[in-house]
Amino acid sequence: MPSLGADMESGTLVDWRVKPGDAVKRGDVVALVETEKGVIEVEIFESGVIDSLIVQPGEKVPVGAPLALVRSDGAAVETQPAPKPAPELTTEKEAPAAETKPAAEMPRPRISPLARKRAQELGVDLASVAGTGEGGSVTSADVERAAAPRTPPKPPVARKEEPYVAMRRVIAAAMARSKREIPHYYLAATIDMRRSLDWLATENGRRPVTQRLLHSVLLIRAVALAAREVPEMNGFWTDGAFRPAERVHVGVAISLRQGGLVNPAIHDVDKKGLDELMENMLDLVNRARAGHLRSSEISDGTITVTNLGEQGVEGVFGVIYPPQVALIGFGKITDRPVAIDGMLGIRPILDATVSGDHRVTDGHRGGRFLLAINRLLQEPQKL
């Protein structure tokens, strides 16, 4: 069970997309897992052949528990590494090997004569009776218990939380952890968006509707390139130290129609052109709202962008998504009076903010980061 968020503890397998004997390659979707964030498509991290499915649909298992076995190069390996082993929730299918010992090695249970007699009278197979007497011996009472008609235990009352409530709980945990552990600092800068918007209008004017760009894709791309310039903003704080990310996967905060928020990532944003990025973003938002996100998208973000401009918000001072170390907020682009070459002019202005982790960076580096975003947006044709 992969970890699909900083505060995810377990997930419920909804369905398998593969069966034993199927060949799989790294990145294939092999299962659907329900978490508080919704149903996520789980991708496999190993190539090979599915050997066996350990967890069955409906089972809830902790993060780190193996879901299936994959044969790779002739050997069976677990599909998922186990970053957080939780033996207390181990399923029966991972039962101790002791039960598979050859019969000759198994100690013979002691059975009292009375118990043997009662077993004959009641037609009870003594091999199936668990002994509670001294040294594990089987007593007549054990036999009578075994013979009693079994009434299945009542299943616990299913108390399934409303998805929205469950998601708010996860968001609450992540944000509370962030505010508790991360010493945030906040910076804000205004960005003149005229060049970007003019370029965008010209571009979109000659594109068919299916290939148009939204200005948010310019912002995401600028953030990724700026993260390359100031790599301390891109990575994770784990185990008491900053670990820079080698790649730039930009998490995009997406509000869901039923309420709540997800933060899936677009991979390798710094290496993609605007067209590919736009395609990725549309696909991501549509799948997020349809509940079809993939595990790698949920867990891979290295830095997050949140854009609340369309809600009329001018400035966003966001909460960092742990273990990331920076969040960039964009507000609404509004026409404002600004001084240009000693004259008053009206320009479309965007408020950009950065929430930074003070354990990793200070205001100086955060300021350099915002400056880089500003500079990149002044040359949209190069994005």
Place this chain on the structure above:
Amino acid sequence: MSDSSAAQTKEVVLRVLNGIAPEVDINSIDPSRDLRDQMDIDSVDFLNFVIGLHKDFGIEIPDADIPKLATLNSCIDYLRFRIKAP
């Protein structure tokens, strides 16, 4: 153009909107109010809406015409004009 064609156009527009924001009661849409505001749809949703109209009506919708799709009424007027136009 007849009322029936206007009704058909409206039906298609509402169907596309319903596909984008299924939780919204499309019968409650105020035809003279901004669609984005009353349906709480963002730029990605709206682009999906425009792409949906493009596919359903088989017309290209220039970027400069997007403001004409702001309300249900203006949207229907625009589409009827475009469908009628050669």
